[in-house]
Amino acid sequence: MYYLATLVGREDEGVQPGSAEFDAEVAKYAAFDERAGDAVAGGAALFPSAAAMHVRRDGGRTLITDGPFAEQAEVIGGFYVFDAADLDAVIELARLLPAAADGAVEVRPMVMWSPHETPRADWWLALLWEKPEAVIAPGSPEWDAGMAEHERFGAKYAAAIRGGGALQPPSSATTLRVRDGELLLTDGPFTEFAEVVDGLYLFAAASRAEAAEIAAAIPLGEHGRTEVRQIVDLGD
Numbered sequence: 001m002y003y004l005a006t007l008v009g010r011e012d013e014g015v016q017p018g019s020a021e022f023d024a025e026v027a028k029y030a031a032f033d034e035r036a037g038d039a040v041a042g043g044a045a046l047f048p049s050a051a052a053m054h055v056r057r058d059g060g061r062t063l064i065t066d067g068p069f070a071e072q073a074e075v076i077g078g079f080y081v082f083d084a085a086d087l088d089a090v091i092e093l094a095r096l097l098p099a100a101a102d103g104a105v106e107v108r109p110m111v112m113w114s115p116h117e118t119p120r121a122d123w124w125l126a127l128l129w130e131k132p133e134a135v136i137a138p139g140s141p142e143w144d145a146g147m148a149e150h151e152r153f154g155a156k157y158a159a160a161i162r163g164g165g166a167l168q169p170p171s172s173a174t175t176l177r178v179r180d181g182e183l184l185l186t187d188g189p190f191t192e193f194a195e196v197v198d199g200l201y202l203f204a205a206a207s208r209a210e211a212a213e214i215a216a217a218i219p220l221g222e223h224g225r226t227e228v229r230q231i232v233d234l235g236d
Contacts, residue, residue: 002113003090005080009103028098042081044119045232049075055226100178106190108173116163121233124211129195130224149219164201
C-alpha cells in the first residue's frame with residue numbers, strides 16, 4: 001500500500017536551496033533514502049513557501065495569489081511516498097525522517113498513486129487542500145463525479161503531468177513526532193492546519209506563468225485551494 005508522508009515544520013530563512021545549511025539537510029535525507037531503499041516510491045524537496053502560488057475559486061472566478069499562506073505558521077517542506085505493508089511498517093520508516101525530530105510528519109494512506117521519475121528543475125508540485133468536513137469519501141457518487149473532472153484535466157495536460165495521487169479521508173492520518181528519542185503518535189492529521197491535503201499533482205512547466213495556468217485548471221472543491229510549489233532539483 002502507498003502512504004503519503006508530508007514533512008511539516010517552521011521554515012528557517014537560512015536554509016535556502018544552494019546554502020551550506022540546505023546541503024547539510026539534503027545529506028541527512030540522502031542517508032535516510034539509502035536506509036529506506038525500495039520502500040521510497042516517490043518524493044521531493046520544495047522551494048520555500050515565500051515563492052508559492054495559491055489558487056482559489058470565488059464566485060466563478062479563479063484567483064491566484066503569491067507568497068506563503070498567511071494562516072499557517074508551519075509549512076510543508078517536502079514529501080515522501082512510501083510503499084509499505086501496513087501503517088506500523090510506514091511509521092517505522094517515517095520516524096527516521098529528519099523532519100520527525102524537529103517538526104512533524106503526517107502519514108496517510110493513498111487511494112491511488114502514479115509514480116514519477118527523478119524530479120527536475122522545471123517540475124512543480126500542486127497540493128490540493130480542502131476543509132476536513134468537505135472531503136469526499138472514496139467510492140461515493142460525489143467522488144466518482146470528481147474523478148471524472150480530474151480525468152478530463154489529466155487528458156488535457158497529459159504532456160505536462162509527471163505523477164500524482166489521491167488520499168484516504170483525513171481520519172485515516174497519523175501524525176508523528178520524535179522528541180528526545182521518544183516516538184509520539186497522534187491519530188488524525190496535523191492539528192495546526194485548518195485544512196487538509198486531499199491530493200497532489202506533479203507537473204512540468206517552463207515558467208511560473210505556465211505553472212499557474214496548469215494549476216488553475218486543476219479541479220477544486222467549493223472551498224478548496226491549490227498550493228503550487230516549485231520542486232528543488234537535487235541533481236540525482
